[in-house]
Amino acid sequence: MNTIAIANQKGGVGKTTITINLGAALAEMGLRTLLVDLDPQGHLTEGLGLTEPEGDETLAALLLGRTSVSVKTLLVSHECGVDVIPASINLFLTERDLVHLRGREYRLMRVFEPLEDQYDYTLIDCPPTLGQLTDNALVAARKALVPIQPEDTSLRALEMLLDQIYSIREGLGLTVDIIGLVVNQADDTLVTRRTLETLAKAVPVPILASIRRRVRLKEAWAAGKPVTQTEPAGDAAEAFRTLAQALTTKRQQEVTA
Numbered sequence: 001m002n003t004i005a006i007a008n009q010k011g012g013v014g015k016t017t018i019t020i021n022l023g024a025a026l027a028e029m030g031l032r033t034l035l036v037d038l039d040p041q042g043h044l045t046e047g048l049g050l051t052e053p054e055g056d057e058t059l060a061a062l063l064l065g066r067t068s069v070s071v072k073t074l075l076v077s078h079e080c081g082v083d084v085i086p087a088s089i090n091l092f093l094t095e096r097d098l099v100h101l102r103g104r105e106y107r108l109m110r111v112f113e114p115l116e117d118q119y120d121y122t123l124i125d126c127p128p129t130l131g132q133l134t135d136n137a138l139v140a141a142r143k144a145l146v147p148i149q150p151e152d153t154s155l156r157a158l159e160m161l162l163d164q165i166y167s168i169r170e171g172l173g174l175t176v177d178i179i180g181l182v183v184n185q186a187d188d189t190l191v192t193r194r195t196l197e198t199l200a201k202a203v204p205v206p207i208l209a210s211i212r213r214r215v216r217l218k219e220a221w222a223a224g225k226p227v228t229q230t231e232p233a234g235d236a237a238e239a240f241r242t243l244a245q246a247l248t249t250k251r252q253q254e255v256t257a
């Protein structure tokens, strides 16, 4: 199973949009794909038109060891071909309660163990914080894909994420690779080009794809579907297919290397 955390503590940069639409593009390629909503705000769950579970059968309860249900009971399938582990409101408390638990950074990794052979790709939609939940995602995935917007504050956000990854290496002895940046809400202005040049010089991470600003993405969200379903022939859907292709090609190279 190839697990990737979609992470950036900056909110509104496109983590959830990219998780949903990249996931759908991977599923279109015939890859068994799981999307995990690790944000207490539940945007991915909402953006796929799913309802949040309650009680014991939640990811929050599993992370805290407060239920004996199997992770498999949490899986919900979406008509676009992906499976989803939805968020639940009690993930807010999980962020706080994890602090006191033994092995707190490894909890999500252990939750995923029974799913090892069930999926080709697992994408984790991280919350807009660098807290316990994001640490769990980075440790479970060991790979991060980072959506950024072409603006000045993006560099600082990226530096903070790199610091977090460094502290995981120092504290836990685990490496986490940033496999690439996805520039979101890109346009053709000079400001955008300059910002991207500055970023490229400061951080040695490849840009895997650029996604333009498209109102279709918001419309798809409101319809509870990926854009590959609502407007399959549009350029937004195509951009996510290109990103999916870039990821799988990269993976192929890693496996052969």
Ligand SMILES: Nc1ncnc2c1ncn2[C@@H]1O[C@H](COP(=O)(O)OP(=O)(O)O)[C@@H](O)[C@H]1O
Pocket: 010, 011, 012, 013, 014, 015, 016, 017, 018, 043, 128, 184, 185, 186, 211, 212, 213, 214, 215, 217, 218, 221
């Ligand atoms: N390329 C895009 N074009 C138009 N709207 C977008 C695009 N990417 C994201 N959005 C919108 O911007 C808002 C924030 O995106 P979201 O994916 O929720 O970011 P994050 O998960 O990082 O907080 C959402 O309303 C989403 O629909």
Ligand SMILES: [Mg+2]
Pocket: 015, 016, 017, 039, 043, 044, 125, 126
């Ligand atoms: Mg989000």
